[in-house]
Amino acid sequence: MANHREHAAGGGGNGGSMGSEPEYAATEIEGLDAILHGGFPRQHAYLLRGDSGSGKTTLAMQFCLAGARQGERTLFLSTCESEAELHAMAHSHGWSLDGMTIHYHDVRECLEGHTGQSVFHPVEVELPQTIDALLSLIDRVDPQRLVIDSLSEIRLAAGDPLWFRRQMLALKDNLAARPCTALFTTDARDPDQTIKSIAHGLVQLEQLATDYGPDRRRLRVAKLRGQTYASGYHDFRIRTGGIEVYPRLVAAEHRGPFASEVVSSGLPELDALAGGGLDRGTATLLLGPAGTGKSTVASQCVVAATQRGERAAMYVFDERIQTLLERTKGLGLDLQGQIDAGRVEVQQVDPAELTPGEFSHAVHQAIAHRGVRLVVIDSLAGYVHAMPNERLLTLHLHELLSYLGQEGVTVLMVMAQHGLPGTLRHAPFDVSYIADSVFLFHLWEHAGELCKAISVYKRRSGGHEATLRPLQFGPQGISFGDPLRWFSGMLTGTPHLRDQEARPHVQ
Numbered sequence: 001m002a003n004h005r006e007h008a009a010g011g012g013g014n015g016g017s018m019g020s021e022p023e024y025a026a027t028e029i030e031g032l033d034a035i036l037h038g039g040f041p042r043q044h045a046y047l048l049r050g051d052s053g054s055g056k057t058t059l060a061m062q063f064c065l066a067g068a069r070q071g072e073r074t075l076f077l078s079t080c081e082s083e084a085e086l087h088a089m090a091h092s093h094g095w096s097l098d099g100m101t102i103h104y105h106d107v108r109e110c111l112e113g114h115t116g117q118s119v120f121h122p123v124e125v126e127l128p129q130t131i132d133a134l135l136s137l138i139d140r141v142d143p144q145r146l147v148i149d150s151l152s153e154i155r156l157a158a159g160d161p162l163w164f165r166r167q168m169l170a171l172k173d174n175l176a177a178r179p180c181t182a183l184f185t186t187d188a189r190d191p192d193q194t195i196k197s198i199a200h201g202l203v204q205l206e207q208l209a210t211d212y213g214p215d216r217r218r219l220r221v222a223k224l225r226g227q228t229y230a231s232g233y234h235d236f237r238i239r240t241g242g243i244e245v246y247p248r249l250v251a252a253e254h255r256g257p258f259a260s261e262v263v264s265s266g267l268p269e270l271d272a273l274a275g276g277g278l279d280r281g282t283a284t285l286l287l288g289p290a291g292t293g294k295s296t297v298a299s300q301c302v303v304a305a306t307q308r309g310e311r312a313a314m315y316v317f318d319e320r321i322q323t324l325l326e327r328t329k330g331l332g333l334d335l336q337g338q339i340d341a342g343r344v345e346v347q348q349v350d351p352a353e354l355t356p357g358e359f360s361h362a363v364h365q366a367i368a369h370r371g372v373r374l375v376v377i378d379s380l381a382g383y384v385h386a387m388p389n390e391r392l393l394t395l396h397l398h399e400l401l402s403y404l405g406q407e408g409v410t411v412l413m414v415m416a417q418h419g420l421p422g423t424l425r426h427a428p429f430d431v432s433y434i435a436d437s438v439f440l441f442h443l444w445e446h447a448g449e450l451c452k453a454i455s456v457y458k459r460r461s462g463g464h465e466a467t468l469r470p471l472q473f474g475p476q477g478i479s480f481g482d483p484l485r486w487f488s489g490m491l492t493g494t495p496h497l498r499d500q501e502a503r504p505h506v507q
Helices: 032-035 056-069 083-093 107-111 123-142 153-155 160-177 192-198 266-271 296-308 320-330 335-340 357-369 379-385 388-405
Strands: 005-008 045-052 074-078 099-105 145-149 180-185 201-208 214-226 233-237 242-246 283-288 311-316 344-348 374-377 410-416 437-446 448-461 467-473 477-480
Touching: 005 056, 005 160, 032 233, 032 242, 032 410, 045 056, 045 192, 045 477, 056 074, 056 083, 056 099, 056 145, 056 180, 056 201, 056 242, 056 344, 056 357, 074 311, 083 388, 099 311, 123 266, 153 160, 153 180, 160 283, 233 357, 242 357, 242 388, 266 448, 266 477, 283 296, 283 388, 296 311, 296 320, 296 335, 296 374, 296 477, 311 357, 320 335, 335 344, 344 357, 357 437, 379 388, 379 410, 388 410
Parallel strands: 045 180, 045 201, 074 099, 074 145, 145 180, 283 410, 283 437, 311 344, 311 374, 374 410
Antiparallel strands: 005 099, 201 214, 214 233, 233 242, 437 448, 448 467, 467 477
């Protein structure tokens, strides 16, 4: 018989009758409960399946802690980690295990204790004894939430899959007669697929190694009987304090009414060039070579948004925030003042530390909870490096832009590229077709000086000026000149002067 070691961490509480309990057993992991549409339906058994290190034990522990906080009787039954290891994990997250009952059952001792069995096959004694011992403990605690972590160790006591299935069915039937919601964990490499068909639901957790940066984690609800849920893969992280799940953004689920209007960039010349300004609920791509002022124009639009009482968010991939603030200050843009006033939030994004799902979730939180109406992504080159599979980048971005458009959020995307959109092979991807408007920034040499210009290449919602205008940046801000009618071949990259006497004039 195995040596059972049990630890009761505080009182379990009486909980409540099934009639007074909520319909779902919430995990209190906000993103996971959103995916499950409330939590796990009560009085059923569910399976968490994943490789070692994918987060199964952490998720299961949070499930039990959520029940303990609600006054429910909870039992965490471990077959792979000792009490000391579980307490160490809880301490690393700052968790208190008060209100939980913790039990460690060493399956190896059970196996070693019956090496001399000769009358019966070992599986006929060892596995039933293991299950009986667990059921005896369950009878004593009578938990409303139960975790068995993990079934892979119990599977070691069953050489025959048929015996294992019989014992798992007996365990399931026993739990079905109780007001108990159970989570079982198992290793993804376990060849026995028996428990998958027995469980009421299945959540698969994955840990993916990348060529650079930390591992990526994601989960998928593979099965949930009698309950709708958000399908597909959802990114998640294990941070100090527990798991954070980022539900996959589905634009069709978010439709907010908003008034169609044209908003000003704060620059009359740029508004005129764009046919009146920026259209509410559209995405504008700022495209051109590095150093042509794309980020500066985007910052100008942010300041203009705050001046009309809106909140804005800037997600900066390529530039340090301090550099951005110093540069805008030198152009007379008080971006720092708007940040201090709480009207602008600027987030430095490290592409090596980001998943596309996490980024979409951060933007969604800014829109849904903080009322942001203008979003700047600077730049898309940084965003593409955050995506391990470029084939899916446009799909992620398209879903994000669709969501923002339906919420009436104006989006500015910065991207460095020479030439016309989609014409160069070295471009990481072509996003111009999903942008509603495209502003082209140009850089050329004239009379020994580098000159800059801007034009509007596309505007879906209406007409726009077709000229190219000189662009200049200085202490007084952004200045525009007269249309560059004396040059031709500007878009080819090799412009030539039509009139030798003409010189560019910037106001």
